[in-house]
Amino acid sequence: MSEETLFTRIIKGEIPADIIYEDEHCFAIRDIAPKAPTHLLVIPRKPIPRLVDATAEDKAILGHLMLTVGEIARQAGVDEAFRVVINNGAGVGQTVFHLHLHILGNKKFSEDSLGF
Numbered sequence: 001m002s003e004e005t006l007f008t009r010i011i012k013g014e015i016p017a018d019i020i021y022e023d024e025h026c027f028a029i030r031d032i033a034p035k036a037p038t039h040l041l042v043i044p045r046k047p048i049p050r051l052v053d054a055t056a057e058d059k060a061i062l063g064h065l066m067l068t069v070g071e072i073a074r075q076a077g078v079d080e081a082f083r084v085v086i087n088n089g090a091g092v093g094q095t096v097f098h099l100h101l102h103i104l105g106n107k108k109f110s111e112d113s114l115g116f
């Protein structure tokens with residue numbers, strides 16, 4: 001059985017997805033079960049399982065992901081108001097153990113809540 005993550009299989013074309021962006025370090029897809037009218041996932045090609053598993057070696061990738069989130073939010077037209085979420089661990093709902101940043105836009109969020 002393959003040990004590749006769902007997201008690695010998506011970027012390899014083994015599982016269909018709406019890939020809206022890709023570069024040498026990361027790619028972005030539309031979430032299959034959107035929690036907001038705009039719900040995108042920005043994913044490093046390197047399958048770092050959780051944010052806490054990143055090391056100093058991943059510093060450039062992590063910086064690149066943050067810059068790319070801004071770029072993708074601009075492209076999606078939500079750059080004036082969007083939320084970025086990273087779930088770290090099953091205890092807060094992480095279901096795919098390949099680091100990813102959720103971009104959530106075109107949705108009204110409560111200012112006093114950090115949830116979806």
Ligand code: 5GP
Pocket residue numbers: 006015017018029030031032033034086087093094095096097
């Ligand atoms: P997590 O809960 O791990 O932070 O987020 C995983 C996300 O991946 C969820 O929002 C879920 O809807 C999304 N997801 C799960 N399977 C697929 C899939 O096959 N394709 C796409 N595009 N998104 C998926």
